[in-house]
Every structure is written in structure tokens, then in C-alpha cells.
Amino acid sequence: MRPLLVLLALSFAGTAMNVWLLSGFLPWFLLPDFSFLAIVYSGLFLPGPLGLLVALPPALFREVTISGPPGSFFLASIAVYFAASEIGRRIFLRAEIFILLVVAGLLAAESLSVVLLLVLEGGNPFSFLWGAEEAVRIAWTSLIAVFLFMDLSGRWQRIQE
Amino acid sequence: MVLKFLRKWWRIFLMAVLLVAAIQFFVRPPGLPLDQFAGGVVTSLFRPVYESVDFVRQRVSSVWSGYIELVDVSRENAELRKEVAELREKVAESRDAVLENRRLEELLRFSKTQGKQMVGARVVGHDVSPWFQGIFIDSGTGEGLETGMAVVTPAGAVGRIHRTYPDLSEVLLLTDSRFAADVIVERTRVRAIAEGMGGNLCRLKYVSQTQDVVQGDRILFSGFDGSMPKGTLLGTVVSVDRPRDGLFLNIRVVSEVNILSVEEVLVVPARPAIPFRGGKP
Numbered sequence: 339m340r341p342l343l344v345l346l347a348l349s350f351a352g353t354a355m356n357v358w359l360l361s362g363f364l365p366w367f368l369l370p371d372f373s374f375l376a377i378v379y380s381g382l383f384l385p386g387p388l389g390l391l392v393a394l395p396p397a398l399f400r401e402v403t404i405s406g407p408p409g410s411f412f413l414a415s416i417a418v419y420f421a422a423s424e425i426g427r428r429i430f431l432r433a434e435i436f437i438l439l440v441v442a443g444l445l446a447a448e449s450l451s452v453v454l455l456l457v458l459e460g461g462n463p464f465s466f467l468w469g470a471e472e473a474v475r476i477a478w479t480s481l482i483a484v485f486l487f488m489d490l491s492g493r494w495q496r497i498q499e
Numbered sequence: 500m501v502l503k504f505l506r507k508w509w510r511i512f513l514m515a516v517l518l519v520a521a522i523q524f525f526v527r528p529p530g531l532p533l534d535q536f537a538g539g540v541v542t543s544l545f546r547p548v549y550e551s552v553d554f555v556r557q558r559v560s561s562v563w564s565g566y567i568e569l570v571d572v573s574r575e576n577a578e579l580r581k582e583v584a585e586l587r588e589k590v591a592e593s594r595d596a597v598l599e600n601r602r603l604e605e606l607l608r609f610s611k612t613q614g615k616q617m618v619g620a621r622v623v624g625h626d627v628s629p630w631f632q633g634i635f636i637d638s639g640t641g642e643g644l645e646t647g648m649a650v651v652t653p654a655g656a657v658g659r660i661h662r663t664y665p666d667l668s669e670v671l672l673l674t675d676s677r678f679a680a681d682v683i684v685e686r687t688r689v690r691a692i693a694e695g696m697g698g699n700l701c702r703l704k705y706v707s708q709t710q711d712v713v714q715g716d717r718i719l720f721s722g723f724d725g726s727m728p729k730g731t732l733l734g735t736v737v738s739v740d741r742p743r744d745g746l747f748l749n750i751r752v753v754s755e756v757n758i759l760s761v762e763e764v765l766v767v768p769a770r771p772a773i774p775f776r777g778g779k780p
Contacts, residue, residue, distance in 0.1 A: 350547075353627065356627040366627070366628075366629055367629065369627065371627075403624070403626065403627045403628075404626060404627065404628040404630075404631060405626040405628070405631045405632075405633030405661060405662075405669050405671065405675075406525070406628070406630070406631055407524055407525045408524065408662060409521075409524040410521045410522075410524040410525040411521075413517045413518075413520050413521035413524060414517070414518065414521040416517050417513075417514045417517035417518045417521060420510045420511075420513050420514040420517065421510075421514050423510055424510040424511055424514070427510075449629070449630075451518075452630045453630065455522065455525050456630065456676055456677075459677070461676025461677055461694070461695075462676065462696070464697070465697070468629070468697060471629070472629050475629060
């Protein structure tokens with residue numbers, strides 16, 4: 339129950355903060371995607387149905403606050419959860435560099451997929467500057483993930499012991 | 500054999516299925532019954548987000564205007580600090596209300612000059628993703644809003660309604676890459692298709708190299724495609740490039756409305772003449 343509540347609070351507060359900060363206070367690339375982090379964390383560290391249960395609220399938050407086509411970001415977020423879960427089961431080691439690589443890899447994969455779909459659809463709003471900004475967002479979110487995941491997983495471990 | 504494979508790799512299999520479904524959702528036209536069901540869930544989920552956002556915004560705004568500005572005044576006017584502080588406090592308290600009142604009056608005047616009944620709405624949130632450009636407004640199907648309706652301000656156009664829920668709507672901004680509409684150049688009446696290109700910019704497509712378009716020209720919606728009200732201002736041309744090899748001009752237009760600073764908008768409750776499909780008319 340505790341992981342669910344903590345991650346739900348993290349996801350909600352992060353999403354609300356982003357929605358507010360975007361109103362002209364901060365550029366989008368300085369805002370870490372907290373909902374995405376909550377989904378990846380639940381995939382990497384929380385076993386079984388609990389992980390999926392924890393991943394559902396942030397996936398819904400992403401669906402609500404991203405103005406993409408209806409339903410697409412919820413499904414994509416759950417796919418990210420299963421990808422993180424598979425990585426967590428097979429190749430993941432609990433070390434800072436792995437967390438950094440996994441989060442950055444998943445963020446980059448998601449971003450490239452959306453860009454590819456939009457370009458195939460005929461739109462091309464992306465420039466070199468946008469790419470640089472997106473790289474900053476990915477790097478910034480991944481760095482925050484290292485501290486957040488190490489801290490949270492340490493706390494859960496102590497609670498379980 | 501297959502079962503053994505699936506038992507071992509079911510997560511990967513499920514992930515692939517979800518991604519295929521997500522891509523299908525991405526490219527299909529909106530408006531399925533599932534969207535209506537999801538609408539209820541979405542509104543109940545998003546309401547606490549934007550209510551808490553609004554609460555924090557109000558508090559920070561009152562702290563900003565009621566405290567920080569007073570500190571500045573006291574530094575400049577040490578002798579009259581108390582008197583000025585009292586006056587400033589009163590002004591600060593009413594400043595937001597006065598500004599809001601002025602904006603609303605302007606919206607009302609604009610609505611009357613357009614000769615159409617418009618629906619006023621407040622902006623309650625912004626799209627948080629790097630790929631799309633959208634805002635959320637606090638009016639929805641309860642106020643008669645439908646997808647495809649135009650969203651404007653007295654300064655110019657903002658976008659089109661993309662999704663509607665009972666008391667919330669999502670607006671696709673005209674700078675989003677999925678936005679496209681028929682426009683004309685005010686000075687020369689040259690027609691083009693405007694398409695969002697991120698930031699505060701749009702591009703004009705299919706304008707022949709022989710046409711007369713120069714920097715500073717104002718671009719208006721033509722109304723020919725029925726997606727936006729005729730004569731609404733889109734923006735001003737900021738650059739015109741004539742490529743040696745291409746058939747068409749490369750024209751960039753900066754939106755007249757600073758979309759990040761918009762707080763109130765008007766929705767034109769006229770049904771789009773052409774059915775709305777995923778952002779593009």
C-alpha cells in the first residue's frame with residue numbers, strides 16, 4: 339500500500355507542478371516527467387500485480403495531461419511499464435549507471451516513436467533546437483531518476499527488513 | 500513450444516500488443532464510444548490536478564503581489580513606507596481583479612462586434628509533453644462545446660477544440676503540427692494553408708514563388724474550409740525564403756496571441772462545416 343500511495347503522490351504532485359509551471363514560468367525542457375518516472379520505478383522495483391496497480395494512476399495522468407490522440411498515451415505508458423518490468427527481471431542491476439541508462443533509454447525510445455509517428459502523419463514541428471531541448475529534458479529526468487529511485491528503493495528495502 | 504515461448508516472454512509480447520494498439524489509437528479518428536467513457540474518467544482525474552494548480556497559483560500570486568512588491572516599495576520609499584505599504588496592499592489586492600475585469604470586458608466587446616454568441620472560458624492547464632501544443636479550458640459539453648469549434652481571443656486565433664468532456668475541453672493550439680487551416684494574406688489576398696510548427700510559429704504551405712508575400716504581412720483565416728471564423732487574425736509573417744529548387748515559398752508566421760500568457764478565451768459555438776478529424780479539417 340505504501341509504494342502505491344507514495345508513487346501516486348509523487349506522480350500527482352509532479353504532474354500538477356508541471357501543468358502549473360508550464361504556464362509561462364519554466365520552459366518545458368526543464369520539467370522532469372514525474373509520471374513517467376513513477377511508471378518506470380514500478381516496473382523496475384515492484385514485483386507482480388502491485389507494480390501494475392501502481393503504474394495505472396500515473397499512466398492515466400499522462401493520458402490526461404498530454405494532448406495526444408485519445409487512449410494512445412495510456413497504452414504507451416503501460417507498454418513502458420512492461421518494458422521496465424522485463425528489464426528489471428532480466429538484465430537490471432541496482433546501480434546508478436543502470437538506472438540512468440534504463441530511464442534515458444526508455445524516454446528516448448518513447449520520444450523517437452512519437453516524433454516518427456508525427457512525421458509519418460505529415461507534421462514536422464521538430465528542429466535542431468527542439469532536439470537539443472528534448473535531450474536536456476531526457477538527461478535531466480534521468481538524473482533525477484537516479485537519486486529518486488536509489489532513495490525510494492533503499493527505503494522500501496529497510497521497511498521490508 | 501509456442502506456449503513455452505509465450506510463458507517466458509509474455510511481457511515483451513504484451514508490450515508489443517500495447518504498442519500496436521497505441522499506434523492504432525494514434526492514427527484513428529477520435530469520437531468512438533470509448534472516448535465518451537474515457538471522458539468521464541479523465542474529467543474526474545484532471546479536476547483535482549487543475550484545482551490544486553489553481554489554488555497554488557492564487558496563493559503564489561497573492562504572496563508575489565502582496566509581499567514582494569511591498570518590499571520593493573519600502574526600499575524605495577523608506578520615509579513613507581507605512582503609508583505607501585497600505586496603499587500598495589490595497590492596489591495589489593485589487594490589481595488582479597481589475598486586470599481580469601479589463602480582459603473580460605475586452606472579450607465581451609469582441610464577442611459583440613463579431614455578432615455571434617460566444618462561450619467564455621478560463622485556461623486551466625497546459626499540455627505537459629514536448630510533442631504537442633495544447634491547453635485545457637474549463638468549459639465542455641455542458642456549455643454546448645464540440646470538437647472542431649474555433650477558440651479565439653480579441654487579439655487573434657488560439658486554436659480549435661480537440662476533445663470535450665462534461666466541464667473541460669482540450670484545445671489544439673494553432674502552433675501544434677496537427678493544426679491546419681485555410682488562410683489568406685490580408686494585403687494581397689493570396690491563399691495558403693497554415694500549419695503549426697511548434698514554438699509560437701506556423702508555416703504557410705503551397706504559396707507559389709510568383710506570389711506577393713513579404714515580411715510583416717498579416718495573415719487571416721479565410722473561412723473557406725469552415726474550420727475557423729473568416730477574418731480572424733492568425734499572425735504576422737516573420738520570414739519569407741525563396742528556395743532555388745522549390746516550387747513554393749517558405750513562409751513563417753508568428754502567432755498574434757502569446758499562447759502561454761492567455762488566461763481567458765472565447766469559443767465560437769458554430770459547428771465546423773467539415774467533420775473534424777484528429778486536428779486537421
